[in-house]
Amino acid sequence: MAQDQSVADSLKKIYHEGKLKGEAKLELLRNLSFNEVNDLELSLKYATELIALSKLESNQLYLYRGFRQKGDIDRLLGNLDIALNSYFKAEVAAIKAVYISGEGIANMCIADTYSEIGNSNNAQIYYDKAIKLLRQTDDTVRLATALLNAGDEAFNIAKYDLALQYFEESGNLFKKSNYLIGSAYNKGNIGMVYAEQGNNSLAEENINEAIKILEELEDYSPIAEYLTYISDIYLKKGDLPTALDYTKRSLNLAKKYGLKKQISESNLQLSELYEQAGNLVASYKYYKEHIVYRDSVRNLETVQQMADQRTNFEVSQKQTEVDLAEQREKNQRNMTIGTAIALVLIGIMAIGLYRRNNFIRKTKQIIEEEKERSDKLLLNILPEETALELKEKGKVKAKKYDAVTVLFSDFKGFTSYSEKLSPEALVETVDFYFSKFDAIIEKHSLEKIKTIGDAYMCAGGLHDNEKDHADRMISAALEIAAFVEETKNDMAASDLTFDIRIGINTGPVVAGVVGTHKFAYDIWGDAVNVASRMESNSEAGKINISENTYELIKDSYDCAFRGEIEVKNRGSLKMYYVEGMKSSVPA
Incomplete structure (x- = not known):
């Protein structure tokens, strides 16, 4: 109905x-x-x-x-x-x-929700339970739906042969019941499996049959997804124009019916296709659209992540309550029966003990998995040494470092540029640059400290025994400057026209964690202030370094002496522009 x-x-x-x-x-x-x-x-x-x-x-x-x-x-x-x-x-x-049919439907709904959260193990458990219950009923459509959804979950975890088994049975049941929309989903899902297995002809045949039925039923959401799969098929054939055509059809359909998730995915695929075609301007245009719509559906992803962070212990307790409720009813019926039934009850108790032990084992496994997830999240916020100290002692003691290289950067003219953009486009632009900066910093084993607006701060020489942090920082700075310049040139047809200023200094700092809620790792000291002054006294596209840093890297990099420059609250400081790596570095 x-x-x-x-x-x-x-x-x-x-x-x-x-x-x-x-x-x-x-x-x-x-x-x-x-x-x-x-x-x-x-x-x-x-x-x-x-x-x-x-x-x-x-x-x-x-x-x-x-x-x-x-x-x-x-x-x-x-x-x-x-x-x-x-x-x-x-x-x-x-x-x-x-009500066995209702019990089966409830288990299917539980499995569907676990699938949506991303908990594939629990989803498979409850799909099996739902299918077993619905096989005891005459509800053919519900059984077929449970088989279809179980097959979809098997597809999600790349168990393609198992997925095809589920789809074959569900397809026969949908056909027997003349349930067209179920048959359409079944055909489309079979096509996606064949596409993943590289059987493109069967994939295209099944997906086109599904699209034809869904168009008649005016169910457009799955059509948009299926069109991107056909695009993949033609891409594998080397037919890029046809692949682009199918993805554009998917995007137009998704836009027409407001399917935000599919709009995001189609834009991403168009961005990748245009990148392969060598059209970087078009690729970047569709990538920006992907980011906008991806962010609009992030609320659901956030809910999924929050649900994943639960240990599933509460849900498992609820299942235990169901089991106990069943057992109590069985016990009440069996109390009036004689010795023979008592033996059956002993058997049931043995099964209960086995299930309890099994439940304890699974709960321990879940707790260990959640602990590992928590550790990874903490390491994404704090350096490893600091994270370990926080876990062991509940707080972090400030630590002094005698020599740390600090980098500051910002974009010239960013304030006036940002006033012309929507908040979404502004965040998207900053994210585009800072994501690349993060990758460069990680590549050179440096530590990102924080970002403030368009300013980016990182440091080298924290938590490691390597003495070449200044050299690594200069190398990273050159890569960052090159990336910004390359992006500006590649995107000449767009409104992305930034220049970057970079300043670097080396000296002693104090590092530690501030706050008790939403805490942050930060560094303080005169070296940090001087690095900031190096950046503010730099020029567009230039890397301005202090005398301290110059003394450490002068044998590896060519530098131009700028003279002594008056700095606010600091007096005169010697400054140098880094021009590049020396053609012959002494051994």
């Missing part, structure tokens, strides 16, 4: 009259929640009222329907953890109502 807003609108009058009681009122709330598609918060209100009334009247069937509807709405709203909680409660109610 399809959702229909007009049905909800027609039922609202009956709802506000308040004359219906008992199961009639429950059915009214169910239909109102299901068909209210324009206002999801209102739909959620109806589902919550259905749950409360079902509990009051001890009606387990409608309690199942209420929790399942609530889970569906929270899933659409991006509240994936809350949706999981509702689906587990729906499963419990379906068991109590002896």
